[in-house]
């Protein structure tokens with residue numbers, strides 16, 4: 001019997017790639033999304049890639065009755081929870097919106113899961129939960145301190161991590177908490193990728209929109225940091241590598257043979273539940289100018305940029321130590337930054353043709 005997994009936010013950037021990888025790996029997938037940051041065309045593109053249209057419900061997690069109806073229609077083996085708003089800047093302006101959408105929506109999801117006895121979950125957390133005291137953060141580990149978040153978006157992730165610990169402690173949930181660094185790239189078909197409305201928050205979509213001519217130039221905020229070329233350095237992980245990390249995490253939840261490994265690490269608690277955090281990153285950084293230079297090679301022209309002053313709150317270097325995921329999940333990244341940018345470019349060229 002196929003295992004059935006509910007993917008929240010499954011028509012979003014990362015969720016849509018996860019749908020494809022999970023279906024390809026033999027899982028039955030049910031998607032929910034309220035289309036607040038995507039569109040229904042993504043479902044058609046998923047169907048083109050895998051020759052199959054997964055069951056989709058358009059629903060907001062705030063709608064608890066609707067959630068209950070969905071859970072009563074299916075027998076879920078677990079949930080991968082991607083749904084949420086994710087723009088750091090917007091979260092500082094619309095604090096209530098972020099708290100309500102991300103935290104209240106998630107509380108509804110968790111209560112519904114518990115009501116229907118669905119106790120396996122993978123959660124999309126973020127490197128923003130780490131408490132950083134320095135401009136240079138090389139090799140952040142899962143054991144680093146978290147909290148004191150610098151923006152409401154990060155706070156929602158921090159709070160949800162705490163909520164999940166309650167479910168693990170008191171209801172024996174099996175929780176894998178994945179802290180993503182900076183996802184980039186697109187599906188190799190060019191049919192799925194990250195296409196935010198308006199001005200992108202993330203570097204690569206910005207670079208792509210300048211390359212297609214939709215935006216005029218990239219603003220590089222600061223070139224006097226203590227880094228390889230003075231510009232900020234981040235850990236960019238390809239979206240396919242990232243979702244493969246979810247597959248490995250799911251195997252860990254399901255596969256009792258790995259229990260031995262977990263017990264050795266003292267992560268299995270008395271009540272049979274577990275909560276385990278993994279960083280998903282490449283484990284090394286790429287600077288803004290390095291990204292632009294690789295993109296120049298991919299698109300075959302010089303993408304215009306201007307150096308601007310530093311933005312307050314920006315850090316010089318942030319990258320992960322993802323060795324725990326390498327060891328326990330048996331996962332490592334395979335896709336180079338160049339390949340990620342090539343796939344993104346394929347996606348943006350297709351969008352341009354559609355315009």
Ligand SMILES: NC(=O)c1ccc[n+]([C@@H]2O[C@H](COP(=O)([O-])OP(=O)(O)OC[C@H]3O[C@@H](n4cnc5c(N)ncnc54)[C@H](O)[C@@H]3O)[C@@H](O)[C@H]2O)c1
Pocket residue numbers: 008009010011012013014015032033034035036037038059060061062081082083084085086101105124125126127180181182183202
């Ligand atoms: N992309 C990143 O840089 C990044 C980094 C770290 C963590 N994350 C987390 O990973 C997850 C997925 O990110 P993404 O980049 O795919 O974002 P995305 O915006 O592309 O996808 C999120 C999806 O959730 C849906 N959604 C939002 N609120 C909802 C609600 N209340 N009910 C139902 N659906 C809702 C949106 O319509 C969207 O399709 C998010 O939780 C995000 O915070 C993303």
